[in-house]
Amino acid sequence: MVESGSLENCYTRKGIEGSNPSASANWNFASEKVLPRGASRGEERIPFEPFLKYTAANRVSKERGASKLLYKYYMAYLVLVRHSFSEYNQLGLWTGQTDVELSPNGVTQARQIGEALRGIPIHKAHTSLLRRAKQTLHHIQTQEHQALNERHYGIYTGKNKWQIQDELGQEEFLRIRRGWDHAIPQGETLKDVYQRVVPYYESVIALDLAAELNTLVVAHGNSLRALIKYLEQVADHEITQLEIGHDEAHCYTFDAKQRLISKEIRRAV
Secondary structure (H helix, E strand, O other): OOEOOOOOOEEOOOOOOOOOOOOOOEEOOOOOOOOOOOOOOOOOOOOOOEEEEEEEOOEOOOOOOOOOOEEEOOOEEEEEEOOOOOOHHHOEEEOOOOOEOOHHHHHHHHHHHHHHHHOOOOOEEOOOOOOEEEEEHHOOOOEEEEOOOOOOOHHHOOHHHHHHHHHHOHHHHHHHHOOOOOHHHHHOOOEEEHHHHHHHHHHHHHHHOOOEEEEEEEEOOOHHHHHHHHHHHHOOOHHHOOOOOOOOOEEEEEEOOOEEEEEEEEEEO
16 A cells, blocks of 8 residues: 655645745656756746646756756646545444435544645545535535445445444455355345446546546545555455554655555645
């Protein structure tokens, strides 16, 4: 899995936070060089929402009369947020695709997650069709899709998970709850969820990132576990160890070639 690390400052067209030393420079994506002011080489454009990092080794070479690359840019953020605490979470019931509301505590939690994400401008957001995910997101322009829905828990939907644990035993309970390909009668495995989440990511969300849009995905424990498995190349036998809290935001940065650069987990404040 990717280790959590610090992300760089974000400079935006809508309002630059901090000091951006390259504000007067022209950017050339093809050559990956900062051109001198007024220079022109084909179609120049400033990258939307660049993430810039000073690179001391690449200083301007006065002898050669050209500006070398001074800053590395990162393309965009991808932020993954699990819905806040729901009515069923509070009762310890397996929710699956039952469409329940956030609890009052969940509403507060959602606001706190919003505070934790302050400083990351969000340009595009995706969520599932279920109310608890949409209520967590609220106020943000979103694209909804059933591919991001929670796993279907089949015969266990609506049942108290801790009672099921007592009936089945700890080992079988963990296979059902966190396993990769452990079947549930009339329900889905995590592998089934993966097979609907990943195609949606590749055909829709990845295109948002390629367009340099900071993208927020608010979904569910298992649909996000499936996506993180894909992004971080988590092995099948290790996926049982991955848990996503209701108070967490998993923030990824990608470079211009959509390679994963870093990850940070922000928590509700």
